[in-house]
Amino acid sequence: MFTKPNGKLELNGNSIGRDGAEALAKALAVNSALTSVNLLQNRLDVPTAQSLAGILKGHPSLKTLCGIEEGATEANFEACQLQPADGFLVASDLAVNRALTSLDTRNNNITGEGAKALSEAVLQSASIQIFGKVPLAD
Numbered sequence: 001m002f003t004k005p006n007g008k009l010e011l012n013g014n015s016i017g018r019d020g021a022e023a024l025a026k027a028l029a030v031n032s033a034l035t036s037v038n039l040l041q042n043r044l045d046v047p048t049a050q051s052l053a054g055i056l057k058g059h060p061s062l063k064t065l066c067g068i069e070e071g072a073t074e075a076n077f078e079a080c081q082l083q084p085a086d087g088f089l090v091a092s093d094l095a096v097n098r099a100l101t102s103l104d105t106r107n108n109n110i111t112g113e114g115a116k117a118l119s120e121a122v123l124q125s126a127s128i129q130i131f132g133k134v135p136l137a138d
Helices: 017-030 046-058 084-096 112-124
Strands: 008-010 036-038 074-076 102-104
Touching: 017 046, 046 084, 046 112, 084 112
Parallel strands: 008 036, 074 102
Antiparallel strands: none
16 A cells, blocks of 8 residues: 555545455554545445444544545535545544534535435534534524
């Protein structure tokens, strides 16, 4: 696995699919150099995305599966052709990212279980104040 010197791995939009994601999950479990992996837009199914999200929760150095910069306060994924599995990946990032105050996922195809996981993560987040350009509080 190629890791940039800054601990980032950009795999977004590579159509890695289930088999690629399963192989990546095994490698992530033992790689302590990575801090950021971008897996968005990879045609993952929901169970695979859920499995990857589980790795993020317990990983000692990995902070994002969506390529969100550490310390970033905004993440704009508007019109990025995100699918339900991507919704799970973004939701998993919200569980570990405490700096993010604004998230935009408008104009995507995050539906069903992915939309539910994302909306729950947004509502549970102590830091998100703006979701899709809409303030969550007065």
